Amino acid sequence: MADILHKVRGVVLKTSKYGETSLIVTVYTDKLGLQSYLVNGVRSGGKKSGNKAVFFQPAALLDMVVYHNELRTLNRIREFKFAVIYQQLFSNVLKNGVALFMIELLHKTLRQPEANDDLFGFLEDGLLALDEAGATVTANFPVFFAVHLCSILGFSPGVPPAKMMDAPHLLLDLQSGEFRDTPPDHYHYADTEAALLIIELLQTRQPVELQRLQISSLKRNRVLDLMEIYYSLHLPEFGKLRTLPVLRAIMS
Incomplete structure (x- = not known):
């Protein structure tokens, strides 16, 4: 079964470190329900990646384009951005x-x-x-x-x-x-x-x-x-x- 691209909105539930620079992220999405994604290179801190791990704090609300294959328990995210930038929820x-x-x-x-x-x-x-x-x-x-x-x-x-x-x-x-x-x-x-x-x-x-x-x-x-x-x-x-x-x- 081929991977299919989906535009989804999701709330980050859990993040775990994977390898030196990557994360495994559990997200509850509007269209695909509960999903887990491997996100590469977001913890490297280099100029290219910046501090992209900040996007995957628990409770973050994201708009994403994701690859989805029902036969996999771990898929990948192609694009991600904050759907909403909270004013107080992360700082209070x-x-x-x-x-x-x-x-x-x-x-x-x-x-x-x-x-x-x-x-x-x-x-x-x-x-x-x-x-x-x-x-x-x-x-x-x-x-x-x-x-x-x-x-x-x-x-x-x-x-x-x-x-x-x-x-x-x-x-x-x-x-x-x-x-x-x-x-x-x-x-x-x-x-x-x-x-x-x-x-x-x-x-x-x-x-x-x-x-x-x-x-x-x-x-x-x-x-x-x-x-x-x-x-x-x-x-x-x-x-x-x-x-x-x-x-x-x-x-x-």
């Missing part, structure tokens, strides 16, 4: 920490290479919104992203019926992914306070709406811990998020 420590959390969470959920327009749009829009966000929106962004990502992936608990919302002891069973008004026979569940906050986040449709949510760092950390458990219960081999302790530290 907090925003970069949030972006790296988003990227790791997405990367750990992707199991198939197929494209998903809704998922790519959610990620792209999220990164652009985070770059422009104020302090409150930025602080609330990790819980917003974690709650809505599982909706797009198809295992969200969803918003419960209105009559259940008034239950005095509303809980979220993390194992079944269902809201309920009595404790399950296991300990993987969110208490009423956390369950109501997750519902509020599910009802928040756009990042700009996060401005109105006054959530303490303690509550945000609690929901992030619960969402990590939720993902690990619903996705085999999900494991632990390495960026989560770092995010807690910089947001404290």
Whole structure:
């Protein structure tokens, strides 16, 4: 099968050094889904290559022309450039920490290479919104992203019926992914306070709406811990998020 050229937009998820001057880059693309590329000569630092490795920072949004062969696990990039030059996302420590959390969470959920327009749009829009966000929106962004990502992936608990919302002891069973008004026979569940906050986040449709949510760092950390458990219960081999302790530290 011959290589076919495609114009794609992609978000860099992971970069690994290869040899003396090259990189292996994992990218989530709009048209080809999850892909890995070998990029030669970008780490040489010579006059010809410059500092091209900067293009492949995690969370970078690129326009690319790529060679694609379905029989290969590693393809090549013919052309690349920034699709967007972020104003703050790479330079602001907090925003970069949030972006790296988003990227790791997405990367750990992707199991198939197929494209998903809704998922790519959610990620792209999220990164652009985070770059422009104020302090409150930025602080609330990790819980917003974690709650809505599982909706797009198809295992969200969803918003419960209105009559259940008034239950005095509303809980979220993390194992079944269902809201309920009595404790399950296991300990993987969110208490009423956390369950109501997750519902509020599910009802928040756009990042700009996060401005109105006054959530303490303690509550945000609690929901992030619960969402990590939720993902690990619903996705085999999900494991632990390495960026989560770092995010807690910089947001404290």
